[in-house]
Amino acid sequence: MSITLTAAQWFELFTHFASLSLLAVGGAITTAPDMQRFLVVEKGWLDAEQFSNCIALAQAAPGPNILFVPLLGWTIGLNAAGGLGAGWYGLGLAMLGVFLSMLGIMLPSSILTFTASRWGHRNRELRAVRAFKQGMAPLVIALLVATGWILAANHKADTHHLALWAVTALSTLLVWKTKIHLLWLLGAGALAGWMGWI
Amino acid sequence: MPPSPTTTPSPTPRAAPRSKTDLFISFSLLALQGFGGVLAVAQRELVDRKQWLTAEEFVEDWAVAQILPGPNVVNLSLMLGDRYFGWRGALAGVAGMLSFPLVLVLVLAAAFAGVADNPQAQGALRGMGAVAAGLIIAAGLRLVPALKSNVMGLGACLALMAATFVAVALLRVPLIWVLLGLGGLGCIWAYRCLGHLAAQKEAS
Numbered sequence: 001m002s003i004t005l006t007a008a009q010w011f012e013l014f015t016h017f018a019s020l021s022l023l024a025v026g027g028a029i030t031t032a033p034d035m036q037r038f039l040v041v042e043k044g045w046l047d048a049e050q051f052s053n054c055i056a057l058a059q060a061a062p063g064p065n066i067l068f069v070p071l072l073g074w075t076i077g078l079n080a081a082g083g084l085g086a087g088w089y090g091l092g093l094a095m096l097g098v099f100l101s102m103l104g105i106m107l108p109s110s111i112l113t114f115t116a117s118r119w120g121h122r123n124r125e126l127r128a129v130r131a132f133k134q135g136m137a138p139l140v141i142a143l144l145v146a147t148g149w150i151l152a153a154n155h156k157a158d159t160h161h162l163a164l165w166a167v168t169a170l171s172t173l174l175v176w177k178t179k180i181h182l183l184w185l186l187g188a189g190a191l192a193g194w195m196g197w198i
Numbered sequence: 199m200p201p202s203p204t205t206t207p208s209p210t211p212r213a214a215p216r217s218k219t220d221l222f223i224s225f226s227l228l229a230l231q232g233f234g235g236v237l238a239v240a241q242r243e244l245v246d247r248k249q250w251l252t253a254e255e256f257v258e259d260w261a262v263a264q265i266l267p268g269p270n271v272v273n274l275s276l277m278l279g280d281r282y283f284g285w286r287g288a289l290a291g292v293a294g295m296l297s298f299p300l301v302l303v304l305v306l307a308a309a310f311a312g313v314a315d316n317p318q319a320q321g322a323l324r325g326m327g328a329v330a331a332g333l334i335i336a337a338g339l340r341l342v343p344a345l346k347s348n349v350m351g352l353g354a355c356l357a358l359m360a361a362t363f364v365a366v367a368l369l370r371v372p373l374i375w376v377l378l379g380l381g382g383l384g385c386i387w388a389y390r391c392l393g394h395l396a397a398q399k400e401a402s
Contacts, residue, residue: 025381037372057323061302066272109266109269114285117262132265134348138358139376142366148333149331149363168331196318
């Protein structure tokens with residue numbers, strides 16, 4: 001897809017990630033539903049399939065799951081340039097997207113963590129600290145489940161809709177109840193998709 | 199790994215990163231092993247192999263890394279780096295956790311862009327996406343038992359969970375309102391419950 005982004009909109013991309021950074025209690029993945037709402041539904045800077053692809057690629061690669069965020073920036077940058085075919089210009093805009101999204105999502109939370117972790121460590125028996133931990137715990141868990149739900153619901157209706165839901169349900173069950181290595185599951189999913197089964 | 203020379207003779211031998219470079223490399227290697235999440239690898243590397251932390255310290259630091267906003271493992275590397283080498287150590291830890299994986303994931307994305315029009319490649323990614331959705335749901339479900347020890351009680355926790363899920367996944371309410379509303383409610387409720395608990399303990 002192809003879009004145009006003004007400087008103000010690039011800034012908006014940065015500020016959206018920066019504001020979510022401080023809301024990302026329980027990891028950046030818990031803010032994925034809000035990123036999807038803003039970037040895909042509200043702004044239309046990338047489509048639902050590209051959004052899901054970013055998370056799938058980041059999950060398939062090693063490293064922290066947060067890396068789906070620079071991938072979102074990368075994809076939006078490429079969309080703004082009209083694709084990798086745009087050459088250095090496309091690569092430049094993609095790297096601008098990577099830089100702005102990564103800086104936005106990392107900087108506020110890292111500064112807060114840096115200053116608050118010592119304080120929190122010293123005061124971990126404090127009633128307010130414990131209340132925050134325990135009061136937020138159910139939300140953190142629900143946000144993870146909601147993220148998975150929204151990703152599963154992203155599938156286009158004209159593809160093998162039910163089969164994809166079944167794969168999601170099966171992988172949920174296997175990860176939940178067994179100790180099977182995640183790579184086997186991702187590999188099996190890739191194979192099933194490659195063969196056109198789902 | 200050879201024991202650090204300064205700690206060998208002391209009664210409580212204590213391993214620690216030797217330098218900021220050691221921190222950077224250790225966290226890089228740790229991150230590069232972490233497919234689908236780094237937590238399990240972090241525990242194995244930092245506690246069992248390097249012994250920079252005891253299991254108890256790891257759990258405590260992990261809890262702090264988790265309640266603060268931001269990616270948990272990155273927060274953990276930031277906190278540990280800061281403890282050993284100040285803000286420079288924090289930077290080294292975070293850089294280690296992110297640099298190589300970021301390059302890798304961008305290479306993957308560029309490689310995928312080259313075959314993005316190929317229906318098989320699209321299918322493969324669609325399949326992985328469906329699996330990844332399941333991985334994330336399962337990660338949430340595996341944390342539910344931890345709510346049993348929550349001071350609010352399992353019932354209130356499940357109600358908060360359900361309300362959060364409906365608001366975010368089905369009604370698509372912006373996250374900030376959910377965290378301020380339902381999160382605020384949870385914190386106030388937990389604060390009350392902790393107060394009751396303390397009063398009960400005093401009475402008995």
